[in-house]
Amino acid sequence: MLDRSMILRLPAEGAPIRTERDATDVIGDAFGHGAPWVVVPAARLHPDFFVLSTRVAGGIVQKFVNYRVGLVVLGDIADHVAASNALRDFVRESNRGNQLWFLADEAELDARFATA
Template sequence: MSELLTIHDVPVLLCAPEGGTIGGERDALDLIGDAGYQGAQWVVLPVERFDEAFFRLSTRVAGDIIQKFVQYAMGLVVLGDISRHTKDSSALRDFVGECNRGRQTWFLADIEELREWLKS
């Protein structure tokens, strides 16, 4: 289940926490297609939807998924608390920091934080 919202004139596909696990490129392409069909510029995915491998950078799952979003010029927001993943991984902390400096993929705590980011 997903909902198309407009936040600061930006169409955003907000995905429900319940639903299929996002674990690879095929899942990413399905989301990108759905979002594009609905006219969204960003897909907001709750952290619960990601396969655990996404948060282990050595698996390359995060890179593969994010690359698909980049290829199709669709923004991706990983929404929710990922501290249990970043507390033991300096590489993941660095990756999140790098992503959040860009305009393509953001790791944000909640919808209110997304509203602030889209305002600027």
């Protein structure tokens, strides 16, 4: 079970996260808070994140992996998933792992951290 106090939660308001530099800034904040996990509202991610051919998601996720900081994308991304088989597969595979999760709501977040 993971301690929820060890999670850095980004607010829904704020500049979109689009670049690897943006990801590095968030990771730096996580280190500053001693947080091994970051929860990012789906609305904070630039729309290009959900179009895998842009490679935005790959660059951002790779930064989190390199620094060993877990990433949770929290919120409804059903429209993005419905528009892309590749994204659907990426989300499914990510949710099987222990580094990147796409979760719909707080209840899923609580359940995931309770079993982690």
